[in-house]
Amino acid sequence: MASAFLRKLVSAGESRNALPAEDRDLVLSVCDDVRPCGARRDIISEGDRPDYVHLMIEGWSCRYKILPDGSRQITAFLVPGDFCDVHVTLFDQMDHNIGALSDSRVAFISRARMSRLMERPRIARALWWSGLVDEAVLRSWIVNLGRRDAFERVGHLICEMHARLRNVGLAQDGAFTMPLTQEELGDATGLTPVHVNRTLRRLREEQLATFNRQRIFIPDVGILREAVSFDPNYLHLPSQV
Template sequence: MLSPLIALLERYMPLEPAERQALQELANQPRRFPAGADLVLEGDRPKEARLLLSGQAFRHKTLADGRRQIMSFHVPGELLDVQGLFMTMDHSVCALTPCEAAVIPHPKLVAMFEAHPRLALAFWRMNLVEGAVFREWMLGIGRRDAYARVAHLFCEVLIRLRAAGLSDGARAAFPVTQQHLSDALGLSAVHTNRVLQQLRGQGLLSFSGGELVVMDWAGLQAAGEFDPAYLHLSEAN
């Protein structure tokens, strides 16, 4: 059941049987969340951690007047609220599709980290990659124009979904609305719509009904000035 997590960790660091065993013991009756439900809530000080087992989710913050910024999209295997281990959540995580999540009591997690320090480092590492993605998004939102920004996001999404085994490298289910895209990119929905039409018009991709199809990977990558290095996908420890 925890295979997405194990696959994620094992991409960087071969796990020993005892470690794999310890991870398995985190599993419990997964909790189900309908699409649109909050998996993690801002202001909460959780007593357990949620590990996404199936489905997709996104992390976001919202301003008083309702303007929203999506900070990341998540695939199975990712721990959604490490932050909650140490402090109050300063943002929420919301289910994009129906999701299943393992709910792991903090003490259980901490005990595992103490028994298997290498696993603590492995989780920390996952966390660092998340930070790297935040930084790349900041660069995009702050310094790239809308066209490159949209293209870049789709490049990232495709690669990450593929790494999670959710895409063949050309098409993938990415069940977001144009409003979600806008909120992730710091654009208005109208403008996002127009940029999508451009990208479609260039024959780079199509995106509708939550399905992304990339028709010209090289072209899309160029349009987004995309370099996957920041995802740190192929760096062994």
């Protein structure tokens, strides 16, 4: 049920040993309130002061902001094992939205339970760690948007999601499910859907990656990474492969 989350906890930090059984049990018991969220529905909206912390169990969601002119910028993708809002507990209100991209299942964790979770040093440390990774991902997106062209941006995003999903057991060697439309891809990469389409065509033509019916195929991960200059070090993953 919360297996992606467990995998993520284990991979976060230098000591890559399995979690103590009691930690494991606590995690599982704390994730017993799982609720479905339909695609395109908001999990949390700007201005909310949520009572629960939300953890992705299944499906993808995203952080996003809507601009005055109606355009949207996605600032992060959240996949199983990712927390939506550990941080916001401190703020008076959310300063951005989180919306489900596909039909998802989300664990609702009360503050009390969250505190109990944070009392375990191993878990607290792993959560702290993955918060830092989230921040590193934000920086890498800034680099992407600021200094790379459409081709590298889209390729880079594909590489990142592949690496992150592998880490929680949701990607095979060079294939994974990406439940996004080309428009959503554009909202994340700062491109128009039309240009995303042309970019995906180029990736396909150069046999670097294909995107068809929500499935990504990467013939050779090493070659794609090379082509778009993707270096996974910022994700601070175990194997770095």
